[in-house]
Amino acid sequence: MLFVARTMARRGLLTPGPPHRVARQLAALHTWKFGLAGELRQAAARSPARVALIDEGGVTTYGELLDRTSRLAAALPVEPGDRVGILSRNSSAMVEALIAVATLGADPVLMNTGLSPEQLAAVARDQRLALILHDASLVPPPGVPALPFGQIGYVTPLTKPPSRPGRTIILTSGTTGVPKGAHRPTPGGFSPLCSIIDRIPLTAGVRMLIAAPLFHTWGYAGLQIALALRATVVLRSRFDPADTLDTLADQDCTAMIAVPVMLQRLLEQPAREVPLKIVAVSGSALPGGLATRFMDSYGDVVYNLYGSTEASWASIATPADLRAAPTTAGRPPHGTIVAALDEDGRPVPPGTPGRLFVGNEMLFEGYTNGAARELNGGLLATGDIGHLDEEGRVFVDGRQDDMIVSGGENVFPSEVEDLLAARPEVREVAVIGVADDRYGQRLAAYVVLHEGAELTADAVRDHVRARLARFSVPRDVVFLPELPRNATGKILKRELA
Numbered sequence: 484m485l486f487v488a489r490t491m492a493r494r495g496l497l498t499p500g501p502p503h504r505v506a507r508q509l510a511a512l513h514t515w516k517f518g519l520a521g522e523l524r525q526a527a528a529r530s531p532a533r534v535a536l537i538d539e540g541g542v543t544t545y546g547e548l549l550d551r552t553s554r555l556a557a558a559l560p561v562e563p564g565d566r567v568g569i570l571s572r573n574s575s576a577m578v579e580a581l582i583a584v585a586t587l588g589a590d591p592v593l594m595n596t597g598l599s600p601e602q603l604a605a606v607a608r609d610q611r612l613a614l615i616l617h618d619a620s621l622v623p624p625p626g627v628p629a630l631p632f633g634q635i636g637y638v639t640p641l642t643k644p645p646s647r648p649g650r651t652i653i654l655t656s657g658t659t660g661v662p663k664g665a666h667r668p669t670p671g672g673f674s675p676l677c678s679i680i681d682r683i684p685l686t687a688g689v690r691m692l693i694a695a696p697l698f699h700t701w702g703y704a705g706l707q708i709a710l711a712l713r714a715t716v717v718l719r720s721r722f723d724p725a726d727t728l729d730t731l732a733d734q735d736c737t738a739m740i741a742v743p744v745m746l747q748r749l750l751e752q753p754a755r756e757v758p759l760k761i762v763a764v765s766g767s768a769l770p771g772g773l774a775t776r777f778m779d780s781y782g783d784v785v786y787n788l789y790g791s792t793e794a795s796w797a798s799i800a801t802p803a804d805l806r807a808a809p810t811t812a813g814r815p816p817h818g819t820i821v822a823a824l825d826e827d828g829r830p831v832p833p834g835t836p837g838r839l840f841v842g843n844e845m846l847f848e849g850y851t852n853g854a855a856r857e858l859n860g861g862l863l864a865t866g867d868i869g870h871l872d873e874e875g876r877v878f879v880d881g882r883q884d885d886m887i888v889s890g891g892e893n894v895f896p897s898e899v900e901d902l903l904a905a906r907p908e909v910r911e912v913a914v915i916g917v918a919d920d921r922y923g924q925r926l927a928a929y930v931v932l933h934e935g936a937e938l939t940a941d942a943v944r945d946h947v948r949a950r951l952a953r954f955s956v957p958r959d960v961v962f963l964p965e966l967p968r969n970a971t972g973k974i975l976k977r978e979l980a
Contacts, residue, residue: 486817490677495687496712504529517670518648520586522710523549530713533688536575537734538718543575545713548582553640555583560628561613563588563645566652568607568615570594570623573697573718576632578706580616581651581697588645589613592652592664593698596621597970605661606654610851652851653700655792664851665792667703675795675845676711678816679704682799683763683786685712691738692717692731694745699971700792701765705740724748731757742766744972746777746785747911751933754780765790767973768879768897770904770911774805787813789879793856794863795845797821798877810901812869812877819843820862821877823870828859831870836880839869868895885976887916887924892954896926899947899955903928906946908936913966913974914957927959929979931966938962 491497499505507528515521523545526535531546543551561567567584569591571577584591592610594603604624607615615629623629648669654662670676685691691714695702709716717734719726722745731739738761746764750773759781765788774785783802789812790796798821800813815821822830823837831837840862847863849855857864868886869879881895888894896914903912910931919925932938940960947956967975 486681487673487677490681491673494680494685494712498687500529515644516648517672518585519582519651519707519710520552520644520649522707523552523582526710526713530688533713534715536578536716536718538573538575539720540575548575548579550640551637552579552582552586553642554637555579555635556586557641558636558638559583559587559589559614561587561589563647563649565589565613566592566610568592568594568610568612568617568623568627569698570596570603570615570617570621571632571698572596572618572621572720573693573702574618574632574720575718577618577697578716578718580632581706584616585649585651586641586645588647588649590650590652593654593703595654595662595698595970596696598662600624602661606664609661610652610664650848651703653698653703653792663854666848666851668845668848670707670845673711674818675843676708678818678843679708679788679796679799680712682801682813682816683761683788685714685738685761685763687712688714689738689761690715690717690734690736691740692719692727692734692736694719694722694727694739694741695766696971699742699766700790700795701742701788702740704765704795705763722748724752728752728755728757731759737761738763740764742972743769743773743787744911744968746773750777750780751910757781759784761786763788766971769810770901772809772901772905774800775809778802778805789813789877790841791865793847794841794865795843795847797839797841797843797865800876804876808872808876808878810878811872812879814875814877821871822862824859833871833873836868836870838883839865839867839877839879841865885916887926889916889919889924889926889954890922892952894924894926894954898951899926899928899957902947902950903930903943906938908932908938910936911966911974913976913979915976915979917959917980919958922954925959926955926957927961927979928957929961929963929966931963 508525511524527545527549535545535548536543615623619631651667652664693705763786787800798813820842842862881897899914913929916924943960967978
C-alpha cells in the first residue's frame with residue numbers, strides 16, 4: 484500500500500480537489516470497480532469538463548463520454564455475458580463502443596482490422612459473437628448481426644452496474660491461422676497502474692497520442708492507463724509519420740503510445756520540435772540501436788515495455804537502461820518476477836539463456852477456447868528465450884520457436900537482425916531459419932534498404948562474419964522493397980519463406 488500511495492502522489496493522482504467531486508470519484512470506483520466503465524466514471528466524476536478524446540471528428544469531454552456510453556449501453560441488443568465484436572480503427576466511436584459494451588456487462592472482443600475476411604469470419608465463429616459493432620468503412624464478416632457506428636439509437640442512460648462485469652477479450656497477434664482470444668483480467672485496485680507509471684512517468688491529465696491500434700494489447704493498455712489518469716487521448720484512424728509529428732505539435736501531446744516500427748518511420752521524417760517527454764513502446768522487439776537513434780533526435784524519451792497478451796508486462800526499459808544497454812528489455816517493475824529457467828525448470832545463472840517466465844497480478848485468465856499456457860511455480864511461460872544480466876536487466880534472445888539448430892549449434896535470428904539493423908544502409912531487416920540439406924537449418928536474411936542506399940549480399944555476410952560465429956552468417960540474403968507486416972507492425976516472417 485505504501486508503494487501505491489507514493490506512486491499515486493508522485494504522478495499527481497492524490498492532488499486535492501473539490502470534496503464533492505472526490506467523493507463521487509471514490510463512490511464510482513466502489514460501485515463500478517476498476518474496469519473500463521468504472522475508470523470512466525471516476526474520471527467523469529472528478530473532471531467532467533476535461534477533454535477525454537480528440538479525433539478527426541472533434542472533441543469529447545469526460546462528461547460527454549460518460550453520457551454517450553451510458554446511452555449506447557442501454558440501446559445495445561445484447562445481454563450481460565454476451566460477446567460483442569468491435570471492428571474499428573482508432574476513433575472516439577470505437578472507444579465509446581468498447582466502454583458501452585463493458586458497461587452493459589457484455590464482453591468486448593477486439594477484432595484486428597488487418598485480418599483477412601476468412602480470418603474475421605473464423606474469429607466471429609470461434610468467439611461465438613452475438614453482435615459486431617463496426618466502423619462503417621470496414622466490412623464485418625457475414626453470419627453475425629452487425630451495427631455500424633452512428634446507426635444505433637441513444638436512449639435513457641444505463642445507470643446501474645451489470646450483474647457481472649464485462650471482460651475484454653483481446654486476440655493474440657497470430658500471423659497465420661485464426662488468432663486465439665485471451666481473457667484480460669480486470670484490475671483489482673491501483674497496484675497494476677502504479678507498477679507501470681512508477682517506471683513510465685505518466686502523470687494525471689497528460690495529453691497522450693495513442694498511435695498503437697486500440698485492438699492491440701498495448702493500445703488497449705494505453706486507453707486503460709489514460710482513463711485512470713483522466714488524460715486527454717488523441718487518436719488518428721491511420722498512422723502516418725508526417726501527420727503524427729504534426730499532431731504531436733498541434734495537440735501539445737507530451738506522451739505517445741506506439742509500436743516500435745512507428746519510431747523507425749518517424750525517424751525517416753525530417754526531425755522537428757515536438758513536446759514529447761515520453762514515448763512508450765511495446766508489441767514487438769526494438770531493433771538494434773533504434774531506441775538510441777530515436778533518442779539522439781528527440782531526447783531521452785523512449786520507454787520500452789516487454790510483455791504479451793497473456794503476460795501483460797514483464798519488464799520496462801527506461802531511457803537510462805536503453806542508453807546503458809540498447810538491446811535490453813529493461814527490469815521487472817514493482818510486483819513482477821521474471822525468471823530464466825532451464826528445461827528442468829531451474830533458474831540459470833546470469834548471462835545464460837533460458838526460457839523466460841513471468842509472474843505478476845495481471846496474468847491473463849486463459850484462452851477463450853479453454854486452452855492454457857504453461858505455468859511453473861505460478862510463473863507464466865512467455866514463449867521467449869532470454870537471459871538476465873548481473874544488474875537484473877532482462878534481454879530477449881528470441882522466440883523459442885524461432886531458434887534454429889544449424890550444424891548442431893543453437894542460433895537466434897534476432898542477434899543477426901540487431902547487428903544488421905544497426906547498419907546505416909538498412910531500413911529494416913528480418914532473419915529466419917530455412918531448411919538446409921547439409922546443416923539441417925540455415926539463416927536467411929531479408930533486407931530493406933533506405934532509398935538510394937547500396938549494399939551487396941556479400942557485404943551483408945562479411946559484416947556478420949566479422950562479428951558473430953560462422954554459423955550465424957546468413958547463407959541467403961534477399962533484398963526486398965518492404966517487409967510484410969500485420970496491422971500491429973509485426974513482421975510476418977512465415978510469409979518470407
